[in-house]
Amino acid sequence: MSNLDGDSPKIHVETPPVAPSAPSEGHLAPASHGGIGGILRRWKREDLIKRGSLGLRGVALLFSLISFFIMASNKHGDWREFDKYEEYRYLLAIAILSSLYTGAQAFRLLQELSTAKQLLQPRMAAMIDFFGDQIIAYLLxxxxxxxxxxxxxxxxGADNIFTDSSAAAISMSIFAFLCxxxxxxxxxxxxxxxxxx
Amino acid sequence: MSNLDGDSPKIHVETPPVAPSAPSEGHLAPASHGGIGGILRRWKREDLIKRGSLGLRGVALLFSLISFFIMASNKHGDWREFDKYEEYRYLLAIAILSSLYTGAQAFRLLQELSTAKQLLQPRMAAMIDFFGDQIIAYLLxxxxxxxxxxxxxxxxGADNIFTDSSAAAISMSIFAFLCxxxxxxxxxxxxxxxxxx
Known part of the structure; x- marks a missing residue:
């Protein structure tokens, strides 16, 4: 639509004195505009943090799953079988655990982002997040x-497909740890x- | 002193209406008594936290030092020398690093508690504390x-003084990690x- 009528410029003139008043966003201002701006900023920041954790957990899930698949398929007969070594069994177990944990967390965050509804109590969720992440990071x-x-x-001694697969699975576990x-x-x-x- | 004069009961009567008024300690009360009480409580809590971190780091220093001494003296000739195995050299290196870090932190906290003076900027100190503790815990x-x-x-295969010393050093490193x-x-x-x- 073109500006044929004089009403729309009038509205534009009225709004500026309210919108760009930066000092009114402080704690001392009793105006409802500053409060709403603060709440909106906080929501935006919380949304960004939520998306950030979702992304990091998604990447960690990916790395854990790759580590799990590489190690689980690392059976080439004779001494080149992963389940003859306790270190590799431990790595596999932790990769599975990490996949389950990050998968469940990513699912929960995705659910919360799409429905805008909290599945758990916020404080409980924050505790589970923090201790869960710490413990799985230490295990990885x-x-x-x-x-x-x-x-x-x-x-x-020998450089073959078995040792290469093990090295790849270890690297993936380290990447998951970093995330x-x-x-x-x-x-x-x-x-x-x-x-x- | 005994209550022979009538002045001291008068003072006691005057104070109770101010002291036990619990709601005046909230944020809305402009009275100076509530504010001072809050600051004192905060100081006491900060002091307790500082003593707690000092204690934990002191214990971590002790465990790291024990791990370091046990592993460094773990040389019994032939194949029973710790420096022939990269894992034990790594354990020794991290035990030394952890001893240096926890020793420096304990020294700084002790200094701050005795002189009531901050050696570093509070925010910088909090950052160094948090990242330092995390990194050393991961390394341990x-x-x-x-x-x-x-x-x-x-x-x-064999259960001798070499393997026993290694196991002791590993346990000490794990205790230091927990702290x-x-x-x-x-x-x-x-x-x-x-x-x-």
Missing amino acids: ISSASSAIPITNRMRE LAVSALISGYKLSTQPYI | ISSASSAIPITNRMRE LAVSALISGYKLSTQPYI
């Missing part, structure tokens, strides 16, 4: 560290914004 | 995990109480 770095020395020793370590930091921030803690 | 669990499988395998993991939680709480984060 522990399993990767335990599998590295034996793989190193095997590769000194969850960052996610634990974000969860710690979210926990600290909960009231009464 | 990683080094302990990497040393466990080879020790297990050695103990299946630092809890300390990282407390540091995360301290970081979250810093303004503008």
Whole structure:
């Protein structure tokens, strides 16, 4: 539509004195505009944090699943079977655990983002997030560290598809650890914004 | 002194209406008594947190030092020398690093508690605390995990002073990890109480 009538410029002139008044957004201003702006900003920030944790957990889920699949299919007969070594069994177990945890968390966050409804109490969810991320991150770095020395020793002797697959699974577990370590930091921030803690 | 004069009961009568008024300690009360009480409570809590982190780091320092001494003296000739295995060298290196870090932190906290003066900017100190604790905790669990499988395998074959010392050093590293993991939680709480984060 073109500006043929004089009404729409009138509306544009009326709004500016309210909208760009930056000092009215402080705590001292009793105006409802500043409060709504603050709430909207907080919602936007919380939404960004939620999307960030969802992304990090999605990537961690991907890496855990790849680690799980590579290690589970790492059976090539004779001594080249992953289940003959406790380190590789540990790595596999933690990769499965991490896949389940990050999958459940990503599903929950996706549900909350799409329906805008909280599945758990906010404080409970923040606690589960923080402790869960921390514990899975510790388990992932522990399993990767335990599998590295034996793989190193095997590769000194022979370099074949078995040792290469093990190295790939270890790398994927380390990437998943990095994602969850960052996610634990974000969860710690979210926990600290909960009231009464 | 005995109550021979009538002045001191008068003072006692005057004070009760101010002191036990619990609702005046809220944010809405403009009275100076509530504000001072709140500040004192906050100081007391901060002091308790500071003592708690000092204690945890002192214990972590002790465990790291024990792990370091046990592993460094673990040389019994032939194949029973710790420096022939990369896992034990890694464990020793991280035990030294953890001793240095927790020692420096304990020294700083002790200094601050005795002189009531901050050596670093509060926000900077909170950041260093949190990231330092996290990183050293990850390194400790990683080094302990990497040393466990080879020790297990050695103990299946022979159970002697070398394997026993290795197991003791690993346990001490794990205890140090537990202390630092809890300390990282407390540091995360301290970081979250810093303004503008």
